[in-house]
Amino acid sequence: MASDTHAITAPHAGHAHDDHDERDHGHGALQHQFEDMAQQKESISLAMWLFLATEVMMFGGLFFAYTLYRSLYPAAYDFGSRHLNIDLGTINTFVLLASSYTMALAVRSAMLRSPKVSAFFMFVTWVFGAAFIGIKAIEWGHDYHIGLIPGVAWFWFDQHPDAAQQLIAKHAGPHQVMMYFAIYFCMTGLHAIHMIIGLALVGYFIFLSLKGQFMGGNHQPVEILGLYWHLVDIIWIFLFPLLYLIGGFHPGQSHDGGGGQGGGGH
Amino acid sequence: MAHEHGPDHSPGHDEHAHDDAHEDHVVPLSTYFWVFMGLMVLLVITLVAAYFDLGALNLPIAMAIAVAKMMIVVLFFMHVKWSSGLVKTFAGATMMWLVIMFLFTLTDYISRGWTQAGR
Numbered sequence: 001m002a003s004d005t006h007a008i009t010a011p012h013a014g015h016a017h018d019d020h021d022e023r024d025h026g027h028g029a030l031q032h033q034f035e036d037m038a039q040q041k042e043s044i045s046l047a048m049w050l051f052l053a054t055e056v057m058m059f060g061g062l063f064f065a066y067t068l069y070r071s072l073y074p075a076a077y078d079f080g081s082r083h084l085n086i087d088l089g090t091i092n093t094f095v096l097l098a099s100s101y102t103m104a105l106a107v108r109s110a111m112l113r114s115p116k117v118s119a120f121f122m123f124v125t126w127v128f129g130a131a132f133i134g135i136k137a138i139e140w141g142h143d144y145h146i147g148l149i150p151g152v153a154w155f156w157f158d159q160h161p162d163a164a165q166q167l168i169a170k171h172a173g174p175h176q177v178m179m180y181f182a183i184y185f186c187m188t189g190l191h192a193i194h195m196i197i198g199l200a201l202v203g204y205f206i207f208l209s210l211k212g213q214f215m216g217g218n219h220q221p222v223e224i225l226g227l228y229w230h231l232v233d234i235i236w237i238f239l240f241p242l243l244y245l246i247g248g249f250h251p252g253q254s255h256d257g258g259g260g261q262g263g264g265g266h
Numbered sequence: 267m268a269h270e271h272g273p274d275h276s277p278g279h280d281e282h283a284h285d286d287a288h289e290d291h292v293v294p295l296s297t298y299f300w301v302f303m304g305l306m307v308l309l310v311i312t313l314v315a316a317y318f319d320l321g322a323l324n325l326p327i328a329m330a331i332a333v334a335k336m337m338i339v340v341l342f343f344m345h346v347k348w349s350s351g352l353v354k355t356f357a358g359a360t361m362m363w364l365v366i367m368f369l370f371t372l373t374d375y376i377s378r379g380w381t382q383a384g385r
Contacts, residue, residue, distance in 0.1 A: 042350060049356040053363065060364045067368070068375060093309055097335075101302040104343045108298070111290045219290075223345070230343045237335045241312055241328040248324075249316035 029218075041220060048224045052231050055194075059235055062187050066242060069179050076176030079167060080184065081246035083148060083156075085139055089244040092135050093236065099128035100233040103202075107226040110209070110219035118222060119209040125229065126202045129195055136192055140185075149185065150178045184243055191239060194232045201225055291348040301342045308335050 034040035070077045106121035140149075147155035157164045157174040164174050205225055208214065214222055308331055315327050341347040346357050 042352065045349070045353055046356055049353060049360070053356065053360040056360050056364055057367065060367055064368060064371060067372070090309070090313065093312075094306070097302070097305045097309065100339060100343050101298060101305075104298050104301075105295075108292060108295070111292050227344055230339050234336050234339055237339070238332050241316070241332055245312070245316040245328060248319055249313050251317070 044220055044224065048227050052227060055231060059187075059190065062183070062190065063238070063242075066183050066187065069176075069183060070246075073172045073176040073179070075167060075170035076172035077180050078247050079163075079172065080148075080177050080180035081244060083143075083146075084184075084244050085142065086244050086249055088135050088139050089240055092132050093240045095128050095132050095135070096233045096236050099125045099132070100230050102128065103226050103229045107219075107223050110214050110222040113215065113217070113219070115209045115212060115214050118214070118219075119206045122202050122206045122209065122222075126199060126206065129199045129202065133192060133195055133199070136188065143181075148181055150182045154178065187239055187243070191232065191235050194235070198229055198232055201228070291345065293342070293345075293348070297342065301338055304338055305335055308338075 030037055030040060034043065102121045102124040106118045106125060109115075109118035109121060143149050144153045147153050147159070157177075167173050167177065202225065205222060209222070312328065312331050315331060316324070320327065340357060344357075346354055349357075
């Protein structure tokens with residue numbers, strides 16, 4: 001912060017132990033390495049943003065792999081995308097955006113020092129998050145049954161030799177589609193792992209909030225959790241159009257290959 | 267809701283004094299509601315845009331809408347709009363690193379085979 005000259009000034013004795021006081025000044029406890037609460041709050045926020053930057057770079061690697069293979073094999077991506085369920089993808093996008101809304105409300109309530117209201121909104125967030133994972137499980141289960149999971153259940157093209165021939169005519173083939181699905185499962189899988197971690201944390205924070213952990217202005221942990229949740233939401237905001245909507249959106253038309261048939265060409 | 271928001275100082279002025287930085291910026295409920303509605307509208311636009319086949323413009327339009335959604339989430343839900351310049355810098359730098367990774371790596375891949383040495 002601004003005043004380095006005062007860095008050596010001894011802190012007021014006992015100040016660091018002024019835990020949980022209800023006054024405006026008592027935003028949790030001031031740790032001895034910080035000059036004041038503002039600096040401490042800022043440092044904690046920055047640390048979280050730094051962590052989020054590493055998260056963005058980790059997902060960024062996958063987004064790059066996606067970009068490169070899509071530029072090499074557009075027909076395979078188009079084909080693979082048509083075998084995802086856009087309806088479920090759309091519902092999941094709505095669910096995640098709604099969960100971000102309720103998470104923002106939970107943070108707001110925590111700021112207003114209403115831990116019970118905050119816990120309620122975190123619970124709603126948790127339910128939305130769990131719904132997301134449930135819907136994802138349905139999608140993955142479907143992929144398993146029709147044989148579009150590389151290395152686990154990959155037999156769709158054995159049952160649809162015509163589709164493979166059409167793809168080869170477009171300079172792509174089953175192997176390139178396999179690459180699309182490998183990237184699809186890596187990206188949505190890593191995202192789902194983040195969702196599950198988020199669900200565990202939100203569940204824990206509901207418990208802490210009801211216990212009164214975030215009373216007396218000590219609500220920054222809830223803000224930090226919110227930042228994490230919103231980042232995971234942002235990842236999905238990009239995954240949805242990139243993975244599901246390559247082949248376009250056609251209302252009323254089945255996008256999952258009709259349970260294993262058709263969907264081969266355009 | 268227990269009590270409505272207290273401090274409502276105008277955005278952008280949170281930084282000028284230490285005392286101000288102490289206070290959390292509590293955003294009115296209506297702001298969050300309209301932000302959520304905006305995200306819903308953008309979700310509908312995403313689907314409408316995918317319904318029309320615009321050829322080479324499909325991807326740029328889809329990405330532009332996704333970036334708009336991201337900016338709304340970052341600015342309002344993640345409170346960057348009311349955060350300090352340092353937090354804004356960190357958030358912006360994150361995007362910069364991502365752009366660097368894409369730019370430099372794609373430069374390599376795209377330019378392979380442009381010279382005899384590359385073959």
